[in-house]
Amino acid sequence: MADVGATRISLCGRLSVELEGRRVELPGRQGRMLMAYLALHRDRPVRRDELVDALWPEGDAPGGGEALAPPLSRLRKALGAGVLEGRGELQLTLPDDAWVDWEVAHDAMARADAALRESDWRAAWGPAQAALAIADRGLLPGLDAPWVDERRVELAELRIQALEAVATIGARLGGSELGPAERAARAAVEAAPFRESARAALMEALAAEGNVAEALRVYEDLRTLLRDELGTTPGAALVALHERLLQADAPAASRQTVSPEPAASPAAPPPKGAELVERDREVSALSSLVDAALAGEGRVVVIEGPAGVGKTRLLAEARRRAAETGALTLFARAGELERDFPFGVVRQLFEAAVADPGARERGLAGAAAGAAQVFGAPEGDAEDASFAVLHGLFWLALNLAHERPLLLAIDDLQWCDPPSLRFVAYLVRRLEGQPILVASTVRSAEPPTDAALLSEITSDPATTSVRPGPLTETGTRELVHARLGPEADDAFCASCHEATGGNPLLLRQLLTALESDRVSPVAMHARVVRETGPRAVSGTVLRRLARLSREAVAVARGVAVLGETADLANVARLSDLDEWQVATATGALVAAEILRAEPPLGFVHPLVRDAVYHELPPGERELQHARAAAMLTEIGAPPDQVAAQLLLSPRRGEAQVVA
Numbered sequence: 073m074a075d076v077g078a079t080r081i082s083l084c085g086r087l088s089v090e091l092e093g094r095r096v097e098l099p100g101r102q103g104r105m106l107m108a109y110l111a112l113h114r115d116r117p118v119r120r121d122e123l124v125d126a127l128w129p130e131g132d133a134p135g136g137g138e139a140l141a142p143p144l145s146r147l148r149k150a151l152g153a154g155v156l157e158g159r160g161e162l163q164l165t166l167p168d169d170a171w172v173d174w175e176v177a178h179d180a181m182a183r184a185d186a187a188l189r190e191s192d193w194r195a196a197w198g199p200a201q202a203a204l205a206i207a208d209r210g211l212l213p214g215l216d217a218p219w220v221d222e223r224r225v226e227l228a229e230l231r232i233q234a235l236e237a238v239a240t241i242g243a244r245l246g247g248s249e250l251g252p253a254e255r256a257a258r259a260a261v262e263a264a265p266f267r268e269s270a271r272a273a274l275m276e277a278l279a280a281e282g283n284v285a286e287a288l289r290v291y292e293d294l295r296t297l298l299r300d301e302l303g304t305t306p307g308a309a310l311v312a313l314h315e316r317l318l319q320a321d322a323p324a325a326s327r328q329t330v331s332p333e334p335a336a337s338p339a340a341p342p343p344k345g346a347e348l349v350e351r352d353r354e355v356s357a358l359s360s361l362v363d364a365a366l367a368g369e370g371r372v373v374v375i376e377g378p379a380g381v382g383k384t385r386l387l388a389e390a391r392r393r394a395a396e397t398g399a400l401t402l403f404a405r406a407g408e409l410e411r412d413f414p415f416g417v418v419r420q421l422f423e424a425a426v427a428d429p430g431a432r433e434r435g436l437a438g439a440a441a442g443a444a445q446v447f448g449a450p451e452g453d454a455e456d457a458s459f460a461v462l463h464g465l466f467w468l469a470l471n472l473a474h475e476r477p478l479l480l481a482i483d484d485l486q487w488c489d490p491p492s493l494r495f496v497a498y499l500v501r502r503l504e505g506q507p508i509l510v511a512s513t514v515r516s517a518e519p520p521t522d523a524a525l526l527s528e529i530t531s532d533p534a535t536t537s538v539r540p541g542p543l544t545e546t547g548t549r550e551l552v553h554a555r556l557g558p559e560a561d562d563a564f565c566a567s568c569h570e571a572t573g574g575n576p577l578l579l580r581q582l583l584t585a586l587e588s589d590r591v592s593p594v595a596m597h598a599r600v601v602r603e604t605g606p607r608a609v610s611g612t613v614l615r616r617l618a619r620l621s622r623e624a625v626a627v628a629r630g631v632a633v634l635g636e637t638a639d640l641a642n643v644a645r646l647s648d649l650d651e652w653q654v655a656t657a658t659g660a661l662v663a664a665e666i667l668r669a670e671p672p673l674g675f676v677h678p679l680v681r682d683a684v685y686h687e688l689p690p691g692e693r694e695l696q697h698a699r700a701a702a703m704l705t706e707i708g709a710p711p712d713q714v715a716a717q718l719l720l721s722p723r724r725g726e727a728q729v730v731a
Contacts, residue, residue, distance in 0.1 A: 079170040080650070081111050082641070084177070084227070085209030091155060092167070095706075099150050101215070102127055102143035108212055110156070110164050111172060112223060117161035129218050174227075176652050177206040181230055184237050193244045193523045197663070200237035202655030204256075205640055207231035228263065232270065235260035239273035243280040244527050247376060247516020248665060253277040261290075265297065268310045279317055282537065287317050348385065349576075350547035354538050358390040361509055361536060366397055366477050370503025372535040374485070375513045378665050379616070380577025381540050383513035384483055390511045391481050399477040399509075400425070406487040411521045415446045417492035418465060421480055423447060425472055434475075440467035462498045469499060469508060477507040485512040485529070486520040493525045500532050519663060542574030551576070552593060555583045560593030567598035573676075610683035616664050617684065623649055624657040628666055631673050632685040633696045635716070638673045645703050646696065 080090045087104055089096040098104045109126045110118060124133050124140050133139040148156050157165050166172075180203040187196035208231065211224045235256045242253025257274035264270050271294045278287035291306070291314045298304050306314070348355065354375075361371045373390070375383045391401045404420030426432040426447060436444050442464025472478050480499075482488065488496065500510060512529075520526040529535065543551070548569035552560045572578040582601070586593075591600050617625060626647040631638045634646060644654045661667040666684070668676045675681035688696065701717035 078650075079167050081107075081166075081170070081172045083108055083111060083172070083174045084206050084211055085213070085641075087212060087215075089151075091151065094152075096150050099143070099146035103147045103150065104212075105215060105217065106143055106147050108215065109219065110162065112174060114164040114166065114172070117158060117163045119161050123162070126217065126219055171650050171652070173206050173651065174211075176650075177203045177227075177230060180206075180652065180655075181233055181237075184234070188237060188240065191244075191524050193241045194519045194663075196237060197241050197245070197249075198656035198659040200234050200241060201659045202652050203230060204234035204238060205655045206651070207234055232260050232263050232267065235263070236269055236273045239277050243273075243277045244523055245519075245663075246280060246527070246530060247514070248378065249516075249663070250277065250281050252662075254281065266294075266302070268294070268307055272310055272313055275313055275317065280531070284317055288314065291317075348382075348389065349550045350543055351382065351386065351389075351540060354386055354540050355389055357536065357538055358386065358511075359393055361511075362390060362394050362397065362399070362479070365394075365479070365507055365509035366399065368505060368507045370506040370508045370534065372500050372503065372510045372529065372532060373512070373538060374530050374535055375511070375538045375540070376516050376530075377540050378516055378575075380575045381542065382576045383515070383540065385576075386538065386540060387481055387483055387511055387513050390509075391479060394477070394479040394509065397477070399479050400472060400475070401479040401481060403481045403483075405483040406485060406489070406492075411487050411489045413489055414491045415495075416489045417482060418446060418495055421482070422465075422468060422472075426468075435468050435471050436464075437471060438467065440464050440471055443468050462495050465495050466499055466502060470506065473506055473508050477509075479509045479511060482510075482512040484518075485514050486518045486526060488521060490522050490525070493522055493529075497525050497528045500529050500534060503534055543569070543576060543579065544574065545569045548572070548574055548579060551579055552583065555580075556587065556593040561595050563595035563598055564593045564601065567601040571601050610686065613666065613680050613683035614687055617666060617687075620660050620664060621657065623647075623653045624660045624664075627654055627657040628661055628684045629688055629696070631667065631675065632681050632688070633693070633700055633717075640673070642700075642703065642707075643673060646700055 078090060078093055080088075082088045087098070087108060089098060089107060098107050105127055106123060109123065120140055123144070125131075127133065127140065127143070144162075155165055157163055180199040184196045184199040184203060187193075187199065207227055211227045212220050239253045239257035239260065242249035242251075242256065254274070254277045257270065257277045260267070260270035261274055271290055275287040275290050278284070278290065291310065294310070295306055298306060305311075358373065361373050364371050375386050377383050391403060395401050402421045402425060404417045406417050422435075426435045432447075436447075442460040444464070446461060446465065469478060469480070482496070485493070485496070496510065496512075499508075503510070514520075514526070514530065530537065545566060549560070549562070549565040552565045552568055568579060568582060572582055586601065591597050617628060626649060627643055630643040630647040634642055640651050640654055640658075643649075644651045647654065649657070658667060658673065665676055666680055668674055675684070685693070697717045701714050704714045704717060
């Protein structure tokens with residue numbers, strides 16, 4: 073339920089007023105109009121004649137100014153003493169912490185703009201989403217007046233700004249945010265077809281997805297529209313973006329993308345324990361890149377995707393293939409808990425290669441001497457990421473590659489410490505003509521240590537993106553056969569695929585649990601798969617949830633209790649949060665791949681919902697259902713929604729007594 077004593081006014085969507093936790097029933101259409109006008113102008117006193125014009129814009133108020141007295145009196149009575157002050161001039165008097173969604177949306181957009189100016193994409197994400205969530209509802213639906221129309225124009229402009237911000241941020245963050253980024257940009261273009269900033273946001277989002285040709289077509293569409301309708305041409309900023317994309321789309325510098333579409337499964341099942349299933353396209357791409365590096369054509373590959381999709385396994389395959397060709401393979405794994413240690417990843421990569429005195433002398437010879445301080449030389453500052461140090465590390469890589477081709481493999485690049493990440497970005501821009509392959513994995517859902525640096529690496533023309541997708545039912549069946557035996561029947565395998573969504577990590581966790589419980593892979597045990605799935609997956613999900621804020625945990629639990637029909641306002645009430653906090657927390661949960669990006673609020677997979685739901689202690693779970701039933705009853709929700717909550721509450725009458 074809402075916080076005790078909370079004062080909340082919603083002007084966007086359904087008009088509602090709560091004063092210190094008390095829901096106010098506004099008296100009729102005129103009462104709603106008065107309340108809305110006073111709330112929108114609560115920063116100043118409002119004259120009575122101004123209120124008359126607001127209620128009767130055509131100047132047809134019966135009895136002139138005296139017509140205001142009855143609706144004003146009814147509104148004062150509904151609000152209670154001390155809320156609407158003044159006689160000749162009137163003003164709402166609300167607590168300092170009063171929540172008015174119109175003000176929250178504007179404040180959120182201001183915060184997002186400030187973060188965007190600093191290129192702090194993660195900090196901008198939550199505020200932009202919050203502004204958009206409020207603006208999407210529209211202002212005072214069902215109430216019409218000239219002053220409402222003026223404010224609706226203002227809200228429409230704010231919505232477009234929020235859509236552009238979401239598109240820009242999503243394009244920069246990449247991964248799972250790319251889809252929402254493109255949809256937001258298309259919505260902005262639909263709302264304002266002539267707006268160049270909206271077109272630019274769509275072009276950037278499409279280019280980030282690898283659809284450069286489609287981005288160029290967006291430019292051509294606008295150029296034609298401006299020429300035919302206005303007799304003008306695109307502005308300088310859009311022309312510059314167009315030129316940049318043209319260069320990026322040139323054959324010699326195109327950024328390749330490997331489709332996540334799985335290849336056909338082999339006819340015979342792989343040996344027990346094999347895990348590279350439906351990855352022929354990705355492995356082929358990695359092999360080509362290894363061969364290119366051997367031929368002296370420096371390359372970068374970023375293996376992107378959500379947790380558990382098999383990125384690390386593909387990186388290991390690249391390392392294996394490079395080692396077979398005689399290349400020197402150096403490996404490092406970035407860690408969330410170690411990203412505050414300067415040059416930690418660089419040390420992991422190179423320390424073994426320069427540990428031997430002779431190798432150290434050769435590796436750090438000449439221009440590479442500037443890197444010596446990183447590896448424990450007494451002079452210098454090991455935290456220094458100056459040009460001299462970066463240049464020295466670059467020459468260390470060249471010295472090693474001079475002896476034989478070099479593979480630098482970095483797992484979880486998104487957690488790389490900033491100095492090491494700066495070195496990778498420095499190296500990536502200088503690979504042309506060098507026998508070096510930089511291969512890394514990036515977990516698309518995790519906020520990176522430095523979003524700008526990571527974007528610089530992933531968007532470089534030399535970078536190839538490999539995006540493995542989930543397994544098909546055929547691939548799932550292969551892994552089930554490999555793990556539990558070829559006698560596993562199709563119904564059992566289909567149940568495993570349904571339970572895990574084809575995520576290889578979740579599937580392996582599920583199969584481990586089934587194997588431990590000695591569950592026979594037959595159709596009659598499909599029910600056991602559905603019961604075992606949450607237990608096998610919950611550990612992974614709950615560890616991910618534990619890294620988020622208290623508000624994010626509360627929102628996840630609220631959505632788990634309310635179900636797939638939950639909306640922002642109801643989750644806020646059940647979670648004892650305001651809608652601004654819910655919107656910000658939702659952005660974090662989407663980024664962590666716990667909630668899906670598309671409305672309505674819901675989990676990315678039923679197993680994820682089950683993990684969050686069953687983490688609630690049984691007594692707390694039942695109490696939350698009772699509170700949800702009471703809340704839904706209060707707001708007049710459909711009876712079936714209330715009944716569903718009552719069935720899971722401690723007593724059927726609980727909804728009447730839980731506050």
